[in-house]
Amino acid sequence: MHQRLNSSRIKKSTELARSTGRDLWLSDDLGAYGMGRLVLRISPGGARRFYYRPLRAAGRSKAIPLGLYSRTKQVGHLTLTQARKQASNLAVSLDTRSAVDTAETVRQTWPSPATSQISTQPRPTTMAPSNHSLIQLCRSYARHLKDNNKASARAVELAFERFIAPTELADQPARQISPTAFTDLLRGIISASSGYSASKVRSYVHSAYAYALSARLNPSAPKSQLDYGIESNPIAGIDALAKYKIARTRYLRDDEFRAIWRGLQSTKKFTIPGRGLRLCILLGGQRAEQVVSVKTSQVDLEAGTILLLDGKGNRPIPRQHLLPLPPQALEEVRWLLSYAQSVKSPYLLPSKMPNTAVSAGSISKEVLCIRHKMEADDPHQEHFQFSDFRRTIETKLASLGVSKDYRAQLQSHGLSGVQNKHYDRHDYMREKRDVLILWEKYLTALTDGLLPTAS
Template structure:
């Protein structure tokens, strides 16, 4: 299992340290006997015990993550017997079968956790965001104005990732099985650039509470969202209860897909950087969608500000005697 975590680090996966901590906490710490058992003697029942403890603790998502880690680690150990580039922790395990192959996905692990805010709630949320003190105000404004990107990706953003000539922010998306991260470019509106200027200083990080010296902590957006939720509750602006930073991401996609915006699913997938692992996206689709993403973000800003969408004006033809002209 530690060989698998080492392999992730070799691949440059930013999740490697987190995976290692979870393996140590959820397997090594609680199952010392199994931890010391030779890997090629581990059975399906052994793996089931590890998963069952997390299910009983009412953490199905974590249970399924550990199931996935074990299944992948054993698969890598089988492949490592034929390839030199794998860590010794995988190569020396002498694993020939995968005990996790027949263990099903943990029930409830993929349950949708984030609701979409109503349009009224979303506009109220935006109003409260603009009332926050700095740097929370600008960081949470940027979270919305960049399309509700994942906090882990935003926290890694540095000033080098900002292009002020073609105003944009480029994130590196390591999500999924990618060996090389996907470059995910997000257009920046003037208001987003102004927010960046308000929170950056001598340090390199953009999403930072100390002028760029350190990235924001992994609970920063969650804490800010929880505070605003309470403010909305007191102001009787909360219609459907609890929400999270993930709800803001879900809201942006949901509301942009609906009337009057009607942003296409392909543009939304590009804006939110998801569902792009298929053959078409990897090998055939080379359009960068920059202009389409910019239009979507402009719609998003008009949405939260309560501004109407521009309507195309139809000009009637001008007639002059026997001749007809169109303007």
């Protein structure tokens, strides 16, 4: 028996969709037998959209999008009462049309004497492209990133759910959306959020279309990617919004970094994201996306190593980034490993949800909390964010006399050249260990109010 929709049920289901990471569909009776149903789709990102699902007898089996849900009257949205009225009107309209169309359909499909013979004409070799929607394309691309262990998978998924799923374009056929429509979408994101967010969404959607296009000439691509019927990339001609992607140059002063590191020494009320932040720093400024993806099987306490998977860029297989664990990092990893085993999680940094790790965003939020505390103590405190830590650490290592090559090996960047890719097979473990031990000495001296000399 179907339940009637109400605001309380919708609110609870929205929270459930967010916690499970899956779409939820709620059904609402229209009050009369044979009139189809009003349904509400709730996405993990919080988007809530009404659809009318007609009876198959009405000549349509696919749900018809009506609009976004709002508890109160709002431009561009539908209240529950308004959605019910629209669905009821559609039900009457489709029912009237189907009575006329049924006779016409029978007449057209009944074989005439002239056409009753088996056709000798060749059958078409390709199927007509389906009307898979934009949000289906985007989610398929996000799953592709996740299946290939790409560090950006979660960020891409969240961007699609936040900026694409709630829009009118979400349910339109991906192959039919024009560049102008996408330009209007990005313009709205710039106005409502930020230019940087718009530039990221443009990049992600461009990649989703490029992925679908490449499937046509990729024998290993899943057949589902061929069904979109996409012939061109509508994002290709849209401005890349480069002015919003200016590289940051901020790095932390010694007194700032000292205050941050001292605050991270206390284990009182320590969160898993907080420990993840500590580990990123102790390992010489590693990327949060790669650290949170580490599974317990990638830690070898006996050998004193931790394996990160560097999947950035277009690598079909993530590059293995093996790091030694100096004393403080080893102690941190040993605690995390013990905790992960106690909660039966496969991840070194487990979240509260079973079989999932904390997100890279949760580590960034730890940095945000630290900054807010520092700003409360000093109104003139300069802005900083997690990405500035990696730049700060490389800058400090350079000041300590660590060569550019060793810094690149430690932070896994600038290693895609011919020499590193094909000829240099040295693992640099001894050199990375020496650098990390030097870095731990620097952190200890910094905490004690001392600064080591360059070496």
